Amino acid sequence: MEQFQMDSAEAQPPFLSIVLPVFREGRHLPAFLTAVRSSMGKCNLPYEVVLVDDGSPDETWQVIVEEAKRSQGLRALRLSRNFGKESALCAGLEHARGNAVIAMDADGQHPPSLIPDMVRQWQTSGADIVEAVKRGRGRESLSNKLGAQLFYFILNKLSGFHFKGASDFKLMNRKAVDAWLKMHERNVFFRGMTIWMGFTTVQIPFEVVPRSAGHSTWSALKRLKLALIGITAFSSFPLHLVTFAGVVFLVISVLLGLETLYLKLVGRAVSGFATVILLELIIGSLLMISLGIIGEYLARIYEEVKGRPRYIVTESIDPDE
Numbered sequence: 580m581e582q583f584q585m586d587s588a589e590a591q592p593p594f595l596s597i598v599l600p601v602f603r604e605g606r607h608l609p610a611f612l613t614a615v616r617s618s619m620g621k622c623n624l625p626y627e628v629v630l631v632d633d634g635s636p637d638e639t640w641q642v643i644v645e646e647a648k649r650s651q652g653l654r655a656l657r658l659s660r661n662f663g664k665e666s667a668l669c670a671g672l673e674h675a676r677g678n679a680v681i682a683m684d685a686d687g688q689h690p691p692s693l694i695p696d697m698v699r700q701w702q703t704s705g706a707d708i709v710e711a712v713k714r715g716r717g718r719e720s721l722s723n724k725l726g727a728q729l730f731y732f733i734l735n736k737l738s739g740f741h742f743k744g745a746s747d748f749k750l751m752n753r754k755a756v757d758a759w760l761k762m763h764e765r766n767v768f769f770r771g772m773t774i775w776m777g778f779t780t781v782q783i784p785f786e787v788v789p790r791s792a793g794h795s796t797w798s799a800l801k802r803l804k805l806a807l808i809g810i811t812a813f814s815s816f817p818l819h820l821v822t823f824a825g826v827v828f829l830v831i832s833v834l835l836g837l838e839t840l841y842l843k844l845v846g847r848a849v850s851g852f853a854t855v856i857l858l859e860l861i862i863g864s865l866l867m868i869s870l871g872i873i874g875e876y877l878a879r880i881y882e883e884v885k886g887r888p889r890y891i892v893t894e895s896i897d898p899d900e
C-alpha cells in the first residue's frame with residue numbers, strides 16, 4: 580500500500596475522499612450523508628465528502644450549502660448545468676484530495692454500510708481498486724434489465740473486457756485516480772475506463788437496494804447514449820463490421836452478376852422484379868446502417884477534437900477556506 584507523502588515529517592493516517600454526484604437528490608441527501616458519516620465513523624480515518632451538484636434545477640444546492648455550514652470536511656461543487664453523471668464524477672475525482680477515493684451514487688442504492696469493508700480490503704489486500712460488484716440489479720423495469728444485459732453482452736464480446744456486474748461504486752487509491760485523470764476523453768465511461776486501466780482489483784459483492792427516495796433520472800435515451808459511448812469508446816469492431824458486410828456483398832454481387840450475364844447471353848433474361856426489390860432493400864438498409872455506424876464514431880471524434888472542458892463549475896465550497 581502506498582503512503583501519502585505529507586509535508587510534516589510524522590506519518591499521517593491515510594485520508595479518504597467520498598465522491599458523490601448528485602442530481603435532484605436534495606430531499607434525502609441529509610439522511611444519506613448521515614449514513615455515510617456513521618459508516619466512516621467505523622473506519623476511524625480522516626475523510627472528506629465531495630459533493631458534485633450536477634446542475635440540479637431544484638433545491639439540492641441549498642441543501643448542500645446548509646449541510647456544509649453544519650458539518651466540517653464537506654467539499655462541494657456546483658456545475659453550471661446538467662452535464663451527466665459521468666462528467667459529475669470527473670469533477671468529483673479531480674477535486675478529491677484523498678489518498679483513496681470512493682465513488683458512489685447518492686441515492687442510497689450503493690449502501691454506505693459497505694464502506695468499512697471496502698476500506699479494510701484496500702488496507703489489507705494492497706489492491707489499487709476495490710470494486711463493489713452488483714450481485715443482482717435490484718428492482719428495475721424489464722426493459723432496463725434486458726437493455727443492460729444486451730449492452731454488457733455486446734460490450735464484453737467487442738471489447739474483450741469483463742464488465743458483468745460492474746458498477747460505479749468503487750474505491751480507488753491515489754495511483755489509480757491519478758492514472759484515471761490522465762485520460763482526457765470527453766466521452767467518459769467511468770466503469771469502462773477503470774477496468775481498462777488494468778490495476779489490481781479486489782471485488783466485493785453487494786446487493787443493489789431500492790432508491791431511498793425520488794426516482795431515477797436516467798431516461799431510456801440517456802442510457803442508450805451511455806451505451807453507445809461505452810461501445811464506441813471500447814471497440815472499433817462495428818467499423819470493421821461495415822467492411823465485412825461490404826466484402827460479403829461483393830462476393831454475392833459477383834455471383835449474381837455472372838448469373839445475370841449468362842441469362843442475358845442465352846436470351847432468358849426474364850422478370851426478376853422480386854430479386855431487384857429485395858436487393859434494393861437489403862443494400863439500402865445496409866448502406867444506411869453503415870453510414871450510421873461511421874457517423875457514431877465521427878460524432879465521438881468531433882466531440883473529442885473540440886476539446887471543450889468536461890464540465891463547468893459555477894459555485895464551490897472549499898472546507899480549507
Ligand code: UDP
Pocket residue numbers: 599600601602603604633661662663664667683684685686688794795796797
Ligand atoms: N446523477 C447525476 N447526473 C445525472 C443523473 C444522475 O449526477 O444527470 C447521479 C444521481 O444523483 C445519483 C447517481 O447519478 O447519485 C445515479 O443516478 P440514478 O439513481 O438516477 O441512476 P440509476 O441508479 O437508475 O442508474
Ligand code: MG
Pocket residue numbers: 684686688790795
Ligand atoms: Mg440509482
